[in-house]
Amino acid sequence: MKKNQVYLNGQIVPADQANISIFDRGLLYGDGVFESLRTYNQKVFQLEDHLKRVLRSAKYIRINGLPSIGKLKSAVLKTLAANNFKETYIKIVISRGIALEHGLATNKVKGKPNIFIIAAEQKPYPQTVFTNGWKAIISSITRANTPSSRIKSLCYLDNILARIEAKKNAANEAFLLDDKGNVIEGTISNIFVVKHGGIFTSPENSPIVLGLTRKLVIKLAKQSAFNVTEKNLTPKEIYTADECFISFSGAGVVPITRIWKKRVGNGKPGHITSALIRLYDDETKKL
Numbered sequence: 001m002k003k004n005q006v007y008l009n010g011q012i013v014p015a016d017q018a019n020i021s022i023f024d025r026g027l028l029y030g031d032g033v034f035e036s037l038r039t040y041n042q043k044v045f046q047l048e049d050h051l052k053r054v055l056r057s058a059k060y061i062r063i064n065g066l067p068s069i070g071k072l073k074s075a076v077l078k079t080l081a082a083n084n085f086k087e088t089y090i091k092i093v094i095s096r097g098i099a100l101e102h103g104l105a106t107n108k109v110k111g112k113p114n115i116f117i118i119a120a121e122q123k124p125y126p127q128t129v130f131t132n133g134w135k136a137i138i139s140s141i142t143r144a145n146t147p148s149s150r151i152k153s154l155c156y157l158d159n160i161l162a163r164i165e166a167k168k169n170a171a172n173e174a175f176l177l178d179d180k181g182n183v184i185e186g187t188i189s190n191i192f193v194v195k196h197g198g199i200f201t202s203p204e205n206s207p208i209v210l211g212l213t214r215k216l217v218i219k220l221a222k223q224s225a226f227n228v229t230e231k232n233l234t235p236k237e238i239y240t241a242d243e244c245f246i247s248f249s250g251a252g253v254v255p256i257t258r259i260w261k262k263r264v265g266n267g268k269p270g271h272i273t274s275a276l277i278r279l280y281d282d283e284t285k286k287l
Contacts, residue, residue, distance in 0.1 A: 005082035007075050007117035012082045026095025029104065030155030032113075033057040035092045037249055038122045040284040044076065044090065045249070048211050051076070051092075052223035057151040058094045058113070065112040066094070068120055072115075072133040080118045087122040089250070095154065126252045130277050133257030133269050134172035136186070136246075137234055139165050143176045143184055149207035156259075159187040173246060173256070175238070178207055182232040184245050193233060194243035194272045203230040213247040213280075220279040226272060243270030 004015040026032035035054035038045060049067050053080045058066055067075075072092070080088055098110040103121035139162035143149055166187070173186045185191055185208040192201045199221055202208055221228050238244060244256040244264045255269035267275070 001218040004119060005079065006081040006119065007115075009112075009115055010075075012078055018116065019196070020095075020116070021098045023099045024095050025097060025109065026093065026114065026154045028099060030153060031061070032063070032093060032095030032154040034094070034152050036152075036155060037090050037092075038081070039085075039088045039090070041287055042080075042087065043287040044080065044088075044250065044285065045284060046141070046212050046216070047073065047076065050249075053212065054092050054094060054152075057153075059128050060147070060151060061096075061153070061247075062106065063094060063096050063113050066115055067115065067262070074114070074115055079119050083119045084157065085119070085121045087124070089120045089122040091118040092116075093118070122250075125254075129251065129254055131269065133255030133264075134246075135170065135258040135260075136173040136175055136244075136256045137166055137169050137171045137260055138183060138238070139174040139176055140186075141165070141174075141176055143178050143207050145179060150209060152209055163187045169260070171260075175259075176233075180232070181234070182206070183235055183238050184208050184233075186248075188250070189246035189248040191233065191247050192217070193237060193240075193241035193248065194245075194270060195237070197272070198227045198229060199272065200229050200231055200235060201232060204218055206232070211247060211249070213249050213252060216283065217247045217253060217276060217280065221276060224275065224279060241265065242275045245269075245273040245276070252284070253277045 004013050005017045006018045008018045037050045051072050084131050093116050095114045097113045100108045100110050141158050141162040166174035175183050175186055178184045184202045184206045190211045220227050242265045246254050255273045257264050257267050
């Protein structure tokens with residue numbers, strides 16, 4: 001069986017031979033950013049947008065020596081071709097690089113950033129995910145309103161702890177709160193609720209990652225004449241929603257039909273959620 005191939009600093013190498021220094025700042029301090037994306041019909045979905053975001057995030061945390069978007073795109077496509085999966089999950093990671101000494105000072109770094117791209121087979125989500133929906137919980141973890149809350153940094157401990165809570169409660173996703181008690185985002189997703197025919201989602205000034213899938217879903221909803229409003233969402237509004245769904249690049253639109261043990265609406269994906277699932281699926285077929 002052919003081993004997975006990965007990209008590491010300009011080279012395609014077998015995954016089990018891809019090594020970085022134990023002094024890499026991404027490992028030591030979470031000093032870096034990442035991006036997750038996937039293919040449909042063996043073509044990378046929203047590739048340009050993902051590349052722009054990961055480079056923008058890297059610049060935001062002041063990582064120097066970044067590649068051009070063209071070079072990074074070429075690296076992604078080379079990694080994709082080296083593996084030849086039917087469908088592929090792709091993860092781009094950029095760390096500041098190797099620390100020359102202990103401490104947080106960012107000027108004590110050897111050479112350029114470490115850039116690696118991981119590829120793995122993207123298995124299809126079971127159809128029951130879209131017909132039955134997922135269970136979510138509201139986590140005890142509070143998302144601080146900090147600069148790193150708006151980027152995909154390599155420090156994901158809040159999300160990991162919330163995901164542990166979800167697993168403990170036999171749930172598929174956990175919703176995080178901000179410091180004012182609003183429900184803002186999931187561990188891997190953005191959140192939407194439907195009430196009286198209107199769609200509501202957390203505002204852009206919340207401490208959330210502005211998902212590219214979220215952006216596309218909002219666009220598709222507005223094109224279909226659904227009213228979309230960005231506003232703070234309270235736990236009560238989640239519990240009393242007619243429908244709830246999440247968006248993320250791996251699956252697109254996923255219904256949330258239970259919060260803890262409580263059914264959302266009638267406990268089945270609603271007509272607006274189902275319509276957006278179809279619209280998103282149609283969009284992926286345009287590649």
